Every structure is written in structure tokens, then in C-alpha cells.
Amino acid sequence: MINGYLRQDGRKGIRNHISVVYLVECARFVADEIVVPHREAGAQVIGFPGCFPNEYAQKMLERLGTHPNVGAVLLVSLGCESFNRFALEKVIKASGRPVKSIVIQKTGGTASAIQIGRDWVAQQVNHLAKTPRVEMGMDELIIGTICGGSDATSGITGNPAVGLAFDRLGAEGAACIFEETGELIGCEQIMAARAATPELAIELRASVEKAAMYYDTLGFGSFAAGNAEGGLSTIEEKSMGAYAKSGSAEIVGLIKPGDVPPTGGLYLMDVVPDGEVRYGFPNISDNAEIVEMMASGAHMTLFVTGRGSVVGSAIAPVIKICANPETFARLSEDMDINAGRILSGTSLADVAQEIYEHVVSVANGAETKSEALGHAEFILTYKSFDPIGPACLPA
Amino acid sequence: MKSDLLNKLLQLSPDDNVLVALGATQPGENTLADGRKITVQTPVTLGHKIASRNIARGDKILKYGVSIGSATVDILVGQHVHVHNMKSDYTATYMLSETADGDQTKGGQND
Structure with a gap:
């Protein structure tokens, strides 16, 4: 409780x-x-x-x-x-x-x-x-997840561990949001197969196709130079790692920034603007993604990083889950959880359990590393969206 | 960290034609978890990919059991697989490189 x-x-x-x-x-x-x-x-x-x-x-x-x-x-x-x-x-x-x-x-x-x-x-x-x-129940909690400063460990340790924690949190009634459709490019088919309804599957696929088209027009994928240095070669490879954050539960809905999930369970947030390409890149840095999930009511964010992001956020605490054991050793003052231990034999389930326990204690007021350090980043830029269609939310 | 797991190469899915380095890996023979032996040709750092079999130019690179792009040249078993010999089937990969003239940006060699 x-x-x-x-x-x-x-x-x-x-x-x-x-x-x-x-x-x-x-x-x-x-x-x-x-x-x-x-x-x-x-x-x-x-x-x-x-x-x-x-x-x-x-x-x-x-x-x-x-x-x-x-x-x-x-x-x-x-x-x-x-x-x-x-x-x-x-x-x-x-x-x-x-x-x-x-x-x-x-x-x-x-x-x-x-x-x-x-x-x-x-x-x-x-x-x-x-x-x-x-008193607040798990079914009243909304939790977002993002990954930033990803490397090739993100998709093997931190992201699958968050996915496992999301499976449990969602089953206990929490609304869980994953996002960044530009980092799901290449995963659209396997993701659509997890949709609660065939109509939602079409919406999920369309959101990723829109992202692929949008980034193609801009000439850059959602891929930073450090991603490649960390062993990621293509956007598809980064996507498969990022996709692991969503776990294995059924996807119950697709929301856009500011739409509050009406039920518990797993939601995809479509963050790529609708209509012609304008105003530049959809989310210019990680905090823009955190802001959008907060606008959809997220009480906290699970942030998986491989290269080592140090950000927090205004309004909602950020739990930083470090996927890379070498990064954790260097930046432990900024990291809440060492998921890189998975590479040396700790089970995914053990790290997922630690993430779950952290979610409960942070919800009860325990400070995250970024909160204790005083981080309170915030960024909001121009965008434009059409409302979601009727097939996007659970009946 | 348990040292016996360092320098191991991990195959994430049975269909994959690349392995992931679980730490800095030097050239030489490397035994996989299932007992297979791979001779690494190139030194790689944590998270980078090594070909687990010969891959022909144009073949899909398979990791997590799915395609993550295509080979741009023939790749031999044991070689490093990265932006110099594979490319995205969606959008080109952007990289920064340090040169004698200072930091310069360039596209990956995969456009």
C-alpha cells in the first residue's frame, strides 16, 4: 500500500x-x-x-x-x-x-x-x-519507462528487467506506459501481435510506420552517436533493445501525450506528431519524453541507461536503472539500480524484483538518486497531434 | 563480477548469426555457453557483435532472432559486425568520429 x-x-x-x-x-x-x-x-x-x-x-x-x-x-x-x-x-x-x-x-x-x-x-x-x-493502491499508480543513452547492454539487461517489472506492476493494476515509437522501428509486427484487439493492432502498426516516415523525412533516426560507440549498429537493433522494456503483457491501448490511461495495464504512447513534418525532431532529448508521460499522469519514470544519463525530472521522480556494469562503476552516484549485474550471473528476475521494490519505496517518498542530487530537468517544445481514434482505448 | 563469465560471447536467440561480447574481448579462441568454439578475429568492447558464422554481402544480420539490418560486405566468422560492414534497412546510422583536426561528424558507412 x-x-x-x-x-x-x-x-x-x-x-x-x-x-x-x-x-x-x-x-x-x-x-x-x-x-x-x-x-x-x-x-x-x-x-x-x-x-x-x-x-x-x-x-x-x-x-x-x-x-x-x-x-x-x-x-x-x-x-x-x-x-x-x-x-x-x-x-x-x-x-x-x-x-x-x-x-x-x-x-x-x-x-x-x-x-x-x-x-x-x-x-x-x-x-x-x-x-x-x-492510502493509494497499485491500481492508482501510473508508471512510465524510457531508455536514454542506450548501448548494447540496454537491450540485454536493463530493458528486459524493466519489462519483467512492468509485467508484474501491470498485473497488479498499475497503468504502465512505454513510448518513443521512433525506437520501435523494425518491431512493429511483433508488437502488433500483442494488441488486445485487431483494431488496436492496426493502430500500433500505423504509429510506428508514421515514425519511420517522419524520421526518414528528417534524415536521422532516433539514434545518437554514443549508441554506435556502445555497440549498436542500426536503429532496428536499438529498437529491439528498447522494445524489451514493454515486457510481455497484452498491450491494452495506445495513447498520445496528455491522454491519461483509463485503466491499468500496458499502454504504448505515440509521441510522433501527426500531419506534415514540422517543428523539427519529435522529442529533442530524453526529458521531452519524460514530460509527455507526466502529462499523461505518470507518477514516476523508470529510466534505463547504458552510456550513463544523469538526468532526473521536475514533478515526477526518475528511477535510473543502469544496464552497463562498467558505466555503473563510473557513475554509481547517479544510478539507483545496477542491472548490469545480469551480465555476471544475477538473474533478470532478481533485478526485476529490485525495480519493483524501488517503485513501491519511491512511491512512499524515498528519494531517488536524481532527486537527492537536486535534478529537476524539464523541456517542452512545439508539436501537433490529432486526437486518438476510437480503437485505441480499452472498451 | 565473476571472472569466468568475462570474455564470453552470448548468443541471444538460436537463429542469430551474431554473438554479443559480455566484456572486452581479445582475438583468440572463445568457448560459448553451449560448448561451441569461435575464434575471434577482432578485439571488441562490451556489447559489440561478433559474427558466429560466415555472412554474405546482402544477408540479414540476425540478433534477438530478428533482422537488425544487412551486411554491406562479406563478413567472416569471428569478425566484428558493426557500422563498417552492415547497415540499417530503415535509416542510416549517424556517428561522431575524432580525427586529427578535432571532432568531426560523419555519416556511418552505411548509407
Whole structure:
């Protein structure tokens, strides 16, 4: 059983954060400064840098401002950007969370905006300390997984271990999300065979075909230079390793960023934009993927790395599972779990058990390595999606 | 780490024509878990692939029991299998290489 935080809208979180949200890059410095004295108390900066409006970014910040791990939200606007702060404030207010907007052009400038913001956050810190605690079942937990800084060990140790842990978490009722359809290229047939319905199988295949077409147009696959150095030769090889994170359970649905899974079980998130190729690469770095899963309600992320990523995230804790024993030896201060032990004889089941136990203890408040180090990365860029079709969700 | 498992080559699926190095591996005879012997031709580091049989140019490279690309040249048993002798059947692989002129980017030799 998990000891969660009860929000006014009935959702349950595993953290009690205050989000300070910049609504354009021009307001970011003020947001960063507001958070400085309140970081230890759980205040974090998130936001969107663009001045042009974007429906996707609006939806992402609406979902994140009402994320169950977030208890209060401060919006920081320059004043002339196109982001619809009125709509965002309304959605957050309707969820019952305390929300305030600071418009720098109206408050007298940088220093006064920072002071007003810090004072408000200080009040919220006291207020949030009284958030009711509540029992939370495994069936109320949403867990995302990604892999980043992959090498050839990722697909042999860390990813299959997460897959095994996902099988158990999903069977116990948790909603489990895997994503990055650009890293499932080559796996579309075997993945579609695991769909709960024939109609969903068609949607799963189509999402990967869309990714292949999208990356082909851009001229680069979802493949970084370090992947090749780590022994991966092609996107198909990387994909097969990444695919192992999904385990072996039936795939019950396909969601897009911001869609909250309606039931427990395993979901694929389609992260590649719809329509013509625009705005550049779908997810420009690992944190963009974490952000999208959080927007779909993920309480935490299981992050498998081979080369050695050190990131964490704002809002939702990141458990780092190191696939490569040599990397673990070098970067153990950043790694929560050493899955590379599998190469020297530890069973996949033992590492999966350790991941499962970590999920439960982190849900109960235990700090991950990246949380203890103060990591709180966040990135949100331009994208465009059509809504999911009727065959995508469980009946 | 148990030393008897170091320098072993792992076959992930019965159909595979490549093996995965479980640690830095030097040229020489290497005994697989099932007792078969492979003579490694090229030194490789953790995670890299070694051909477990002769692979002809154009043949699929099989790992995890599925195709992960095609051979661009004839590959002999025991040789390193990587971007210099195989390519994606989807999108080209991007690599960074260090040269005397400093860091330069180039595409993999597989486009």
C-alpha cells in the first residue's frame, strides 16, 4: 500500500510539489529566481519557451499544472506572449489547486516580480504541508519507462528487467506506459501481435510506420552517436533493445501525450506528431519524453541507461536503472539500480524484483538518486497531434 | 563480477548469426555457453557483435532472432559486425568520429 497525497480533484500523488511555470522564455529568469529559496521545500520550474501559440503546449501545461504530484501552481508571464495564461489558470483553479499569475510587465519588473513570487510560494509551502495523506493502491499508480543513452547492454539487461517489472506492476493494476515509437522501428509486427484487439493492432502498426516516415523525412533516426560507440549498429537493433522494456503483457491501448490511461495495464504512447513534418525532431532529448508521460499522469519514470544519463525530472521522480556494469562503476552516484549485474550471473528476475521494490519505496517518498542530487530537468517544445481514434482505448 | 563469465560471447536467440561480447574481448579462441568454439578475429568492447558464422554481402544480420539490418560486405566468422560492414534497412546510422583536426561528424558507412 502506498501513502499518497490527496488532491482536491480526487487524484492521488506521490510528491507534493509547487510548480513555478514560465509561459515564455522571457519570463524564465524570474521563474528560476523565484524558486531558489524554496527548492528544498519542493518548488520547481517548468514552462514553455515559445512566444507563438501551440495547442499541444497548452494542453501539456494544463495536464502538468493539474498533475497529482503538484499541489500549487504559480504562472509567470512576461505579459505580451501568445500563451493563453487565462485558460491555463482557469483549468488549474477548477482542479481545486491554489494558482496565481504574475505578469512581469504589470508588477514593476524583475525584482518586484521575484519578490511577489517568493512570498506567494512561501505561503503555499505552509499550506501544502497540510495536504491530506491517503492510502493509494497499485491500481492508482501510473508508471512510465524510457531508455536514454542506450548501448548494447540496454537491450540485454536493463530493458528486459524493466519489462519483467512492468509485467508484474501491470498485473497488479498499475497503468504502465512505454513510448518513443521512433525506437520501435523494425518491431512493429511483433508488437502488433500483442494488441488486445485487431483494431488496436492496426493502430500500433500505423504509429510506428508514421515514425519511420517522419524520421526518414528528417534524415536521422532516433539514434545518437554514443549508441554506435556502445555497440549498436542500426536503429532496428536499438529498437529491439528498447522494445524489451514493454515486457510481455497484452498491450491494452495506445495513447498520445496528455491522454491519461483509463485503466491499468500496458499502454504504448505515440509521441510522433501527426500531419506534415514540422517543428523539427519529435522529442529533442530524453526529458521531452519524460514530460509527455507526466502529462499523461505518470507518477514516476523508470529510466534505463547504458552510456550513463544523469538526468532526473521536475514533478515526477526518475528511477535510473543502469544496464552497463562498467558505466555503473563510473557513475554509481547517479544510478539507483545496477542491472548490469545480469551480465555476471544475477538473474533478470532478481533485478526485476529490485525495480519493483524501488517503485513501491519511491512511491512512499524515498528519494531517488536524481532527486537527492537536486535534478529537476524539464523541456517542452512545439508539436501537433490529432486526437486518438476510437480503437485505441480499452472498451 | 565473476571472472569466468568475462570474455564470453552470448548468443541471444538460436537463429542469430551474431554473438554479443559480455566484456572486452581479445582475438583468440572463445568457448560459448553451449560448448561451441569461435575464434575471434577482432578485439571488441562490451556489447559489440561478433559474427558466429560466415555472412554474405546482402544477408540479414540476425540478433534477438530478428533482422537488425544487412551486411554491406562479406563478413567472416569471428569478425566484428558493426557500422563498417552492415547497415540499417530503415535509416542510416549517424556517428561522431575524432580525427586529427578535432571532432568531426560523419555519416556511418552505411548509407
